Amino acid sequence: MTTSPLLAAPLPHTSSDGVLLLAVLLGIGVIVLLITRFKLHPFLALILGSGVLAAVAGAPFDKLLSSFSAGFGSTVASVGLLIGLGAMLGKLLADSGGADIVADTVLRRSSKRMLPWSMALIAAVLGLPLFFEVGVVLLIPIVILVARRGNVPLIRLGIPALAGLSVLHGLVPPHPGPLVAVDALKADLGVTLALGLLIAVPTLIVAGPLFARFAERWVGPLELPPAPPATEKPERTPSFAAVLTTILLPVVLMLGKALADVVIDDPKAMPQRIADFIGSPLIALLAATLLGMLTLGRAAGFTKARISTTMEKSLAPIAGIVFIVGAGGGFKQTLIDVGVGDAVSSWSAKWHISALLLGWLIAVLIRLATGSATVATITAAGIVAPLAADLSTTHAALLVLAIGAGSLFLSHVNDAGFWLVKEYFGMTVGQTLKSWSVMETLISVTAICLILPLSLII
Numbered sequence: 001m002t003t004s005p006l007l008a009a010p011l012p013h014t015s016s017d018g019v020l021l022l023a024v025l026l027g028i029g030v031i032v033l034l035i036t037r038f039k040l041h042p043f044l045a046l047i048l049g050s051g052v053l054a055a056v057a058g059a060p061f062d063k064l065l066s067s068f069s070a071g072f073g074s075t076v077a078s079v080g081l082l083i084g085l086g087a088m089l090g091k092l093l094a095d096s097g098g099a100d101i102v103a104d105t106v107l108r109r110s111s112k113r114m115l116p117w118s119m120a121l122i123a124a125v126l127g128l129p130l131f132f133e134v135g136v137v138l139l140i141p142i143v144i145l146v147a148r149r150g151n152v153p154l155i156r157l158g159i160p161a162l163a164g165l166s167v168l169h170g171l172v173p174p175h176p177g178p179l180v181a182v183d184a185l186k187a188d189l190g191v192t193l194a195l196g197l198l199i200a201v202p203t204l205i206v207a208g209p210l211f212a213r214f215a216e217r218w219v220g221p222l223e224l225p226p227a228p229p230a231t232e233k234p235e236r237t238p239s240f241a242a243v244l245t246t247i248l249l250p251v252v253l254m255l256g257k258a259l260a261d262v263v264i265d266d267p268k269a270m271p272q273r274i275a276d277f278i279g280s281p282l283i284a285l286l287a288a289t290l291l292g293m294l295t296l297g298r299a300a301g302f303t304k305a306r307i308s309t310t311m312e313k314s315l316a317p318i319a320g321i322v323f324i325v326g327a328g329g330g331f332k333q334t335l336i337d338v339g340v341g342d343a344v345s346s347w348s349a350k351w352h353i354s355a356l357l358l359g360w361l362i363a364v365l366i367r368l369a370t371g372s373a374t375v376a377t378i379t380a381a382g383i384v385a386p387l388a389a390d391l392s393t394t395h396a397a398l399l400v401l402a403i404g405a406g407s408l409f410l411s412h413v414n415d416a417g418f419w420l421v422k423e424y425f426g427m428t429v430g431q432t433l434k435s436w437s438v439m440e441t442l443i444s445v446t447a448i449c450l451i452l453p454l455s456l457i458i
Helices: 017-036 042-057 066-095 098-108 115-127 132-150 154-171 176-185 189-219 240-263 270-278 281-300 304-337 340-351 355-370 373-388 393-406 416-425 429-457
Strands: none
Touching: 017 042, 017 304, 017 340, 017 355, 017 373, 042 066, 042 304, 066 098, 066 176, 066 240, 066 281, 066 304, 098 115, 098 132, 098 240, 115 132, 115 154, 115 189, 115 240, 132 154, 132 416, 154 176, 154 189, 154 373, 154 393, 154 416, 154 429, 176 189, 176 304, 176 373, 176 393, 189 240, 189 393, 189 429, 240 270, 240 281, 270 281, 281 304, 304 373, 355 373, 355 393, 355 429, 373 393, 393 429, 416 429
8 A cells, every 4th residue: 555655654444444435425525516516726625625535534633634745746746847848848839830830731631521530630749749728729720710711510620629639638648637647557658658549549530530420410500700819920930840840759759768668678778778768758848848949939930038938938827737736646645545545446356347447437427526637537546546556567558548538528517628619619508518528428438448458458
């Protein structure tokens, strides 16, 4: 059992499984109630929910928040830096016009029939370094423009674009959810990234271009909303090759580390030590960000001061994300320290439930209750973390993906993304449920239906 270094002794042995189950239900219930009913910020809700969990489980009052503090610190230390670097790279991509270059290059080579597939490809490429909300803001104006010029129904292009962003957000590092789950489950990042991409491609095909045909009929024609005001254009734009190289650099470095671990399999060998260093998430994203300052910033004619300002502005919007992720890590550590993980391991053995299916189901329930994919991922990872200790490297990575898939299930009115999509596309609540909500559910179900049989053969 993993315990917080701030705790003098493990706490779980003082509580029965029934009390622990009650503690978990009350803790999660408090978080859900505070977020949904009282509109409290998830950061505060997670702190209070952790306190309720520890108190009901019988933790001493003087150590009530010790686990939370330790979990918060370790999560921010391991994931917060990566979120910051990802935000910097995403901001450079947006301000330099790099996102437009990728979109224009792909769309120039697409027929009208292939436009939905092109939008899915664009979203997937841009979704690698971008947070979901940033990707939506960048992509939707492009979707509207292409729909208007090509006289194509908006929903036929919008669903593939949203699916591309959402699949990457839930299944592929370095997005916050998968990163936190990798850290919580001690999974191998390179293996998770490789398997995540393997699962993401067919999932995107099913929930994107294929589902868009049905969504178009269910939703009906949508009036094209006005395009947002034009932003200040850079003096010049970077090349397509430079943009693509910058975006894919961290992915290539992390996959290279995973390949070296398999081929060389000697931690003391110098080639593997080098691959492990440059393929670590921090170094890979740092390298991409530094490269982006040249290939995106300088190539767009930005001065050194402009690049510095861009980097500075990129951090303000993600402060809330970092604190929510950190608070989720604190809640996760509280779950572990009071013994919930060990109890779940025991229940899983008695009920003969696959760890992958259990992780998916827990993430689904928390997603439905809170509306937050990140909170669902973090909480589910904390609950099933002990199960990962007995899993192989590939199965631990698949458990990360199963939790990520569950965290995307049925976005509805308690999810900020639901309203973001509704407003951008000018849909009613009913139309959004028929399109966006069904798409998210399809992603979740398709992914777990691919993950479970894959776990039987690798």
